[in-house]
């Protein structure tokens with residue numbers, strides 16, 4: 001639950017008194033034009049960015065002003081950022097990377113639970129159709145393959161909240177379909193709550209339960225049918241919007257990006 005969250009980048013007000021809540025077993029999309037504050041919002045919910053005002057509760061626990069959450073709450077959250085910045089030359093294989101998502105925070109004995117760890121890595125890589133990549137070094141993966149592997153890292157352990165920042169960018173058509181299928185399974189069969197930033201309004205309309213339309217502040221929030229009406233979209237996106245045909249919305253940065 002997020003209550004009147006306000007975040008500045010130095011003196012720039014990026015997120016202004018945003019409130020919403022996300023139910024277990026549901027999927028909410030955050031939409032809005034470039035620079036609307038979407039990434040800022042989720043990074044402050046995760047405690048990565050400092051907030052100036054407002055309250056954030058994750059699984060009932062308050063996020064402190066310094067970004068602290070108890071470990072038992074933090075390990076229930078998976079986050080896939082827009083840009084995963086790291087040195088691709090690190091000599092680590094796909095299955096080693098996914099295994100890091102399985103490991104609990106803190107000290108542990110490496111030989112304890114190694115069989116279930118292997119099984120979990122295997123299942124996660126199968127779920128994202130990347131088992132064949134398990135021995136590959138991450139430095140050699142394509143952008144789309146890397147996305148799949150990072151998603152496997154997120155889902156290798158059962159969790160309760162998945163936060164995705166434009167996670168589908170770079171996936172091919174089949175990858176997108178598989179991805180939404182996996183999200184559906186996670187929320188329906190395992191009760192995950194999913195919060196995702198997306199610019200693909202057609203996919204949001206098809207797959208998400210709720211939509212939060214943001215432009216620094218909340219412009220509207222509700223079901224995709226109400227929030228994604230042409231009138232609402234044109235208010236939110238203004239000149240960034242091109243209506244290709246009645247049911248398909250394309251945002252300029254997606255066409256040109």
Ligand SMILES: Nc1ncnc2c1ncn2[C@@H]1O[C@H](COP(=O)(O)OP(=O)(O)OP(=O)(O)O)[C@@H](O)[C@H]1O
Nearest residue numbers: 009010012014032033034035036037038039040041
């Ligand atoms: N570190 C920073 N310092 C100063 N301003 C920033 C910083 N990060 C973001 N901003 C500004 O804050 C505003 C919100 O940025 P943010 O990345 O949250 O938007 P967004 O909705 O995720 O955009 P996009 O759809 O383009 O990814 C933008 O105007 C951006 O220029």
